[in-house]
Structure formats: structure tokens, C-alpha cells
Amino acid sequence: MPDRKPMIAGNWKMFKTVQEAVETATRLAEITASPSEAEVMIAPSFVQLHPVAQALAGSRVALGAQDMFWEKEGAYTGAVSASMLLSAGCAYVIVGHSERRQFFAETDETVNKKIRAALESDLKPVFCVGETESERDSNKTFSVLDKQVRIGLKNIVCDDLEKLVLAYEPVWAIGTGKTATSEQAQEVHAFLRKLIEEICGNSLAKSLRILYGGSVKPNNVEELMSISDVDGALVGGASLDAETFGKIVYY
Numbered sequence: 006m007p008d009r010k011p012m013i014a015g016n017w018k019m020f021k022t023v024q025e026a027v028e029t030a031t032r033l034a035e036i037t038a039s040p041s042e043a044e045v046m047i048a049p050s051f052v053q054l055h056p057v058a059q060a061l062a063g064s065r066v067a068l069g070a071q072d073m074f075w076e077k078e079g080a081y082t083g084a085v086s087a088s089m090l091l092s093a094g095c096a097y098v099i100v101g102h103s104e105r106r107q108f109f110a111e112t113d114e115t116v117n118k119k120i121r122a123a124l125e126s127d128l129k130p131v132f133c134v135g136e137t138e139s140e141r142d143s144n145k146t147f148s149v150l151d152k153q154v155r156i157g158l159k160n161i162v163c164d165d166l167e168k169l170v171l172a173y174e175p176v177w178a179i180g181t182g183k184t185a186t187s188e189q190a191q192e193v194h195a196f197l198r199k200l201i202e203e204i205c206g207n208s209l210a211k212s213l214r215i216l217y218g219g220s221v222k223p224n225n226v227e228e229l230m231s232i233s234d235v236d237g238a239l240v241g242g243a244s245l246d247a248e249t250f251g252k253i254v255y256y
């Protein structure tokens with residue numbers, strides 16, 4: 006059995022004031038004080054990162070950002086760099102979330118630049134891929150994922166990918182209450198692992214964590230986590246409440 010530490014990650018998207026974020030993080034730190042099998046991470050909005058890092062100090066909850074820009078610094082109004090995220094207390098950064106692709110013109114090429122910049126700065130990318138409903142319905146799931154992964158990981162040294170976490174998030178399952186069946190999730194996760202094997206070899210493919218995301222809730226997390234190639238969950242809506250997210254962490 007490969008030694009892949011499971012991960013339960015929460016994406017808070019554009020929710021909460023700074024104060025609400027600190028309250029939720031403080032409660033989550035309390036709830037998750039006892040050990041669990043899984044590593045825990047939350048990704049609040051940029052403005053919440055630093056105060057949330059302080060609220061999480063001494064806890065076992067890691068901090069992540071929801072996006073970043075690839076340049077180190079400069080005249081890029083509104084953008085946030087990897088070193089800014091590190092200085093705010095982040096260890097992780099979500100890259101390529103479908104909402105970034107849909108609403109902010111993110112492409113496979115910009116995702117690649119962000120992943121490379123994150124790895125160069127020692128931030129661990131959580132690289133999101135996933136097909137839309139119409140792509141699945143027209144049997145394009147695997148070709149879409151193949152393209153997203155190959156371009157997203159282009160020109161990256163395989164050794165550096167040890168720090169990367171891959172997240173399969175079928176777009177049709179995000180925020181919809183629809184979850185991939187165990188068969189669908191396993192089929193895609195196995196496909197992604199094989200693809201990583203093809204790109205970087207067996208050792209990385211075996212150790213790479215592949216999370217599932219899409220309407221993960223306390224009542225379906227156990228089944229998802231029992232799937233052999235699923236190494237964790239990226240949770241949106243159900244991560245906003247500390248008690249609910251705590252139930253997912255201790256699945």
C-alpha cells in the first residue's frame with residue numbers, strides 16, 4: 006500500500022468577513038486538536054489569510070490561498086505573489102480551480118505558469134482539473150483531463166512535483182449536490198495516476214496525492230475516502246462551517 010497521507014482541504018471561496026473567518030478558523034483549530042488520519046488545510050480569501058494564520062498558530066490546520074499570480078513582483082494591480090502568500094503564512098495554493106477558469110479567464114497555460122511559480126517559491130500547489138457536464142456527456146472527460154494535466158505540468162521537473170497535490174473536481178459536481186459515483190471517481194483517479202506515471206514515472210505516480218472535490222459532505226466522505234485512488238477531499242460549501250468540516254476531517 007503506497008504511503009500517501011490523506012488530505013482534507015477546505016476552499017472558502019468568496020465567503021466570510023475577516024472577523025467571521027477568524028472565528029471559524031479558531032473553532033476549527035479547537036475541533037481538530039486531536040489527531041486524525043488526514044492532514045487538514047483551509048483556503049480563505051486573500052484578505053483573511055494573515056489573521057487566519059494567527060488564529061491557526063499552534064494548530065495542525067495548514068493554510069492555503071485560492072489563487073496567485075506567477076510574477077515575483079511588479080506593476081500588476083490586484084495581483085498577489087507567491088512570496089506574499091508565504092509571508093502571510095500559507096503553505097499551499099489552489100491553482101486552476103474551475104471557478105477561476107470560468108470567471109477569470111484562467112487557461113491551462115496560465116495554470117502552468119502559476120504552478121511553476123508556486124513550486125519555485127516552495128508553495129505547494131493544489132492543482133485542480135475537471136470536466137464540465139457537456140464534456141462528460143460527449144465522452145470527452147479523458148481527453149479534457151489529459152490536456153489540462155499535460156499543459157498544466159509542462160516544463161516542470163518531476164522531482165518538484167513531489168510537493169504538488171492534484172485535485173479532480175468534476176465541474177458538474179461543484180456546488181450542485183451531485184457527487185461522482187465511486188466508480189466514476191475511481192475511474193478518473195486511476196486514469197490521472199496512470200497519466201502521471203507516463204509523464205514522471207511510477208514512483209511519483211504512487212506517491213502523488215489525488216483529492217476528489219465536488220459536493221463532499223459529512224454523509225458521503227467516508228465512501229469517497231474508501232476508494233483506492235482517492236487520497237482526500239477538496240471541500241467547498243461544507244468547509245464553511247467548522248463543525249460540519251470537522252465531521253469531514255474525522256470521516
Ligand code: PEP
Nearest residue numbers: 179180218219220241242
Ligand atoms: C470546490 O469549490 O472546490 C468544491 C468542491 O465545492 P463544493 O464542495 O461546494 O462542491
